[in-house]
Amino acid sequence: MTSAPVVVDGTGAGLDAAAQIEDQLIAATKQRGRRLGDYVGPLLVFVLFIVLWEYMHRDGIQRWLGRKPSVLPSPVTIIDQSLFNKIFRDQLITGLGWTCLVAFVGLGITIVIGMALAIVMAQKAWVERSLYPYLVALQATPVLAIVPIIYTVFGGGLGARIYVCIMIAIFPIVTNTLFGLTSADASQHDLFTLRHASTWTRMRKLQFPNAMPAIFTGFRISAGLSVVGAVVGEQFFREGAKPGLGVAIDQFRTRLQRPPMYGAIIVACLLGIVVFFVFGLLSRLVVGHWYESQRS
Amino acid sequence: MEMGSGPALSFRGVSMVFPDGTHALQETTFDVSPGEFVTVVGPSGCGKSTLLKIASGLHQPTTGKVVVDRKKLGYVFQDATLLQWRSVQRNVELLAELEGMPKGERAKRATDAIRTVGLAGFEAKYPKQLSGGMKMRASLARTLVLEPDVFLFDEPFGAVDEITRERLNDEVISLFQQRRFAGLFITHSIAEAVFLSTKVLVMSARPGKLVASYDVPFAYPRSPELRFDPEFARLSGEISHSLRGAHV
Ligand SMILES: Nc1ncnc2c1ncn2[C@@H]1O[C@H](COP(=O)(O)OP(=O)(O)O)[C@@H](O)[C@H]1O
Ligand SMILES: [Mg+2]
Numbered sequence A: 001m002t003s004a005p006v007v008v009d010g011t012g013a014g015l016d017a018a019a020q021i022e023d024q025l026i027a028a029t030k031q032r033g034r035r036l037g038d039y040v041g042p043l044l045v046f047v048l049f050i051v052l053w054e055y056m057h058r059d060g061i062q063r064w065l066g067r068k069p070s071v072l073p074s075p076v077t078i079i080d081q082s083l084f085n086k087i088f089r090d091q092l093i094t095g096l097g098w099t100c101l102v103a104f105v106g107l108g109i110t111i112v113i114g115m116a117l118a119i120v121m122a123q124k125a126w127v128e129r130s131l132y133p134y135l136v137a138l139q140a141t142p143v144l145a146i147v148p149i150i151y152t153v154f155g156g157g158l159g160a161r162i163y164v165c166i167m168i169a170i171f172p173i174v175t176n177t178l179f180g181l182t183s184a185d186a187s188q189h190d191l192f193t194l195r196h197a198s199t200w201t202r203m204r205k206l207q208f209p210n211a212m213p214a215i216f217t218g219f220r221i222s223a224g225l226s227v228v229g230a231v232v233g234e235q236f237f238r239e240g241a242k243p244g245l246g247v248a249i250d251q252f253r254t255r256l257q258r259p260p261m262y263g264a265i266i267v268a269c270l271l272g273i274v275v276f277f278v279f280g281l282l283s284r285l286v287v288g289h290w291y292e293s294q295r296s
Numbered sequence B: 001m002e003m004g005s006g007p008a009l010s011f012r013g014v015s016m017v018f019p020d021g022t023h024a025l026q027e028t029t030f031d032v033s034p035g036e037f038v039t040v041v042g043p044s045g046c047g048k049s050t051l052l053k054i055a056s057g058l059h060q061p062t063t064g065k066v067v068v069d070r071k072k073l074g075y076v077f078q079d080a081t082l083l084q085w086r087s088v089q090r091n092v093e094l095l096a097e098l099e100g101m102p103k104g105e106r107a108k109r110a111t112d113a114i115r116t117v118g119l120a121g122f123e124a125k126y127p128k129q130l131s132g133g134m135k136m137r138a139s140l141a142r143t144l145v146l147e148p149d150v151f152l153f154d155e156p157f158g159a160v161d162e163i164t165r166e167r168l169n170d171e172v173i174s175l176f177q178q179r180r181f182a183g184l185f186i187t188h189s190i191a192e193a194v195f196l197s198t199k200v201l202v203m204s205a206r207p208g209k210l211v212a213s214y215d216v217p218f219a220y221p222r223s224p225e226l227r228f229d230p231e232f233a234r235l236s237g238e239i240s241h242s243l244r245g246a247h248v
Helices: A013-032 A037-065 A075-084 A086-123 A125-140 A143-154 A158-181 A186-194 A199-236 A245-254 A258-287 B048-056 B088-098 B103-116 B132-144 B162-179 B190-196 B224-228 B230-247
Strands: B009-017 B023-032 B037-041 B063-068 B073-076 B150-154 B182-186 B199-203 B210-215
Touching: A013 A199, A013 A258, A037 A075, A075 A086, A075 A258, A086 A125, A086 A158, A086 A199, A086 A245, A086 A258, A125 A158, A143 A158, A143 A199, A158 A199, A186 A199, A186 B073, A186 B088, A199 A245, A199 A258, A199 B088, A245 A258, B009 B048, B023 B048, B023 B063, B023 B182, B023 B210, B037 B190, B048 B063, B048 B073, B048 B150, B048 B182, B073 B132, B088 B103, B088 B132, B103 B132, B132 B162, B162 B190, B162 B224, B182 B190, B190 B224, B190 B230, B199 B230, B210 B230, B224 B230
Parallel strands: B037 B182, B037 B199, B073 B150, B150 B182
Antiparallel strands: B009 B023, B009 B063, B199 B210
């Protein structure tokens, strides 16, 4: 059990902002139609990033930080060793498989528990007030601090990893769903009250559909966090020979195999980005035809 | 107006003091009979919306009572309050759906109501694709599906432009002529009040109290040109004068 210092943006605030920015960009793009320039900018930044990396490898890391160039391999080396070295490549593919498994199972459970909690909390203000502090506490607890407890309860394998995943990913689902369920207009509620609608009817025909856009925002943020949670969980809980990307990163690190280590980090990043965008796409498919983003 | 039938909606000494101490309505008494269209004008914040909320049963009055049959009561809000995830057709069906009306029946009524308000062809559109005036039409159609005997309107056209408002007023007039419901309409536009109503009530600043009542003598059907009639201008002036007094 090594403790690679992993900074976890537990609040999901980073991803939250990312979700908002993406929505804005898409709304803006829709208004004026797609242009070639939409692709040129990102591509340019990507090229600059690679060039900067290569420069740091060749000269910068020595000149500015006083480290050996091998600490930061060239992008070419990283790609070469990650993709074309069979042993490393197999390790990354296996790692991706295990990490996906934990992230997806964790996300599934997170969604079920998180939404159920939000639905319960949406019923009465006092329920919300009573439960909220515990959510915040869960959110504020560093994984590192409770590793022994998790170990005792869930063992040292997949169960513990899934728990970490849930713990890190659940907050945005609950808060976004709760916000969505409680944000219908007062006069829309009046409409239902006038027709003597039951709590269940109100939930089904007003609050739940009204919450869909927010719920999808929650899904998207939590999906990104569940990947973070899976990688972090793997670094603490490795029983059962199930080497995910987090394990791979750590093994490559201790063996000073730098290129595949960066390769593993990049694969973990890509996985996070892919799930984030897939859920964004899903959201547009499900609510895009009626939802009007407030920000413009 | 109709012989033998009592008022469809009756306020008897209704007062309203909110839990926070806001005194919104004071000793309000008036009736609205079938075939009457009563409009209330008054300074903003004087308790006009509160009046409708009490009529509909959304609020309980502090003292006094309201006599009305709420099964056939329609309420058009200030905002269209359409459900954004429903098409126009499904929005217009909503209230009937909540009343448990069978699918075929409510679909047919919705189609009729949509045609009545001039939205035919827009059934499949979503609210975000509609203009403000069209949203209000959809909201009106949604209430029409219930075929209300008592029709409450809370400044429904306050947010649309002048021309759209006049068109919507024509729609409301023709609905009123066809159905002869008991109408209670809130507005801050005196022209709108006089054009639509059989009677205009003026309310004082908070705590709201009825301070004047004007019978509007024009016969229905009323044509849009009525707005340029000298008698129309005279009556509007009189109400306007009374309303200025109500502000102090
Ligand atoms: N639920 C409430 N609790 C406390 N005060 C309220 C409530 N609803 C309305 N009021 C107050 O009562 C007064 C009358 O409100 P309202 O009937 O909405 O006025 P308006 O004539 O503009 O429609 C206002 O001062 C408003 O702030
Ligand atoms: Mg009002």
